[in-house]
Amino acid sequence: MDIILISIAAILIITGIIGSILPVLPGVPISWLGLLVFHLAPSVPMNYLFLVISLIVAVIIYALDLIVPAMGTKRFGGSKAGMIGTTIGLIAGIIAPIPFGILIGPFVGAFIGELVNKSNSKTALRAAFGSFIGFLASTFMEFVVAFVFLVLFIWKLWDYRSLIFT
Numbered sequence: 001m002d003i004i005l006i007s008i009a010a011i012l013i014i015t016g017i018i019g020s021i022l023p024v025l026p027g028v029p030i031s032w033l034g035l036l037v038f039h040l041a042p043s044v045p046m047n048y049l050f051l052v053i054s055l056i057v058a059v060i061i062y063a064l065d066l067i068v069p070a071m072g073t074k075r076f077g078g079s080k081a082g083m084i085g086t087t088i089g090l091i092a093g094i095i096a097p098i099p100f101g102i103l104i105g106p107f108v109g110a111f112i113g114e115l116v117n118k119s120n121s122k123t124a125l126r127a128a129f130g131s132f133i134g135f136l137a138s139t140f141m142e143f144v145v146a147f148v149f150l151v152l153f154i155w156k157l158w159d160y161r162s163l164i165f166t
Contacts, residue, residue, distance in 0.1 A: 001041070001042055002044075005040055008034075009034040009038035012037060013153050015031075016034060019146070020139065021102075022102070028057075028061045028145050028146050031058070031150070032054055032058040034149070034153060035149055035153060044156070044160050054152070058145070068138035069083070069086060072135070072137065075134075076129055076131075077126050078127030082124075082128070085116070086106045086109050086110040089113075090105050090109065092105050103132075108128070109131075110124075110130075110131035111125060
């Protein structure tokens with residue numbers, strides 16, 4: 001039973017790391033679920049303080065992941081249309097078979113969204129840049145936390161290796 005739960009936990013944590021880069025999946029919450037499943041293994045003692053603290057971090061990072069790109073767009077003079085364009089561009093960038101589509105999509109989407117909103121091209125370009133910076137910042141932040149959860153998982157797995165693999 002331990003090996004099955006630990007395997008599921010590892011899959012969830014790796015999926016969370018991938019999800020921190022691909023905005024379709026909520027990366028950090030999935031990684032946290034991996035930590036929870038790991039602690040449900042019979043050989044691993046339940047550490048409620050560890051799980052609560054990591055849950056609080058996961059919730060804060062998930063909330064910031066939703067707020068930071070919008071803050072970047074707003075800070076650089078963007079409108080709601082620019083933020084909607086960023087989201088649409090992000091989805092198109094994931095689907096499109098072009099290199100770096102996930103990076104180009106939000107930028108182009110914010111630019112088109114601002115142009116549709118009757119902004120001039122200079123304002124639209126500035127808002128698109130802000131959206132791009134906000135997207136990169138939130139992705140980096142989420143990736144770092146998901147990677148830290150992976151390190152914590154490996155550390156705990158190493159600590160309890162004698163109980164798990166007997």
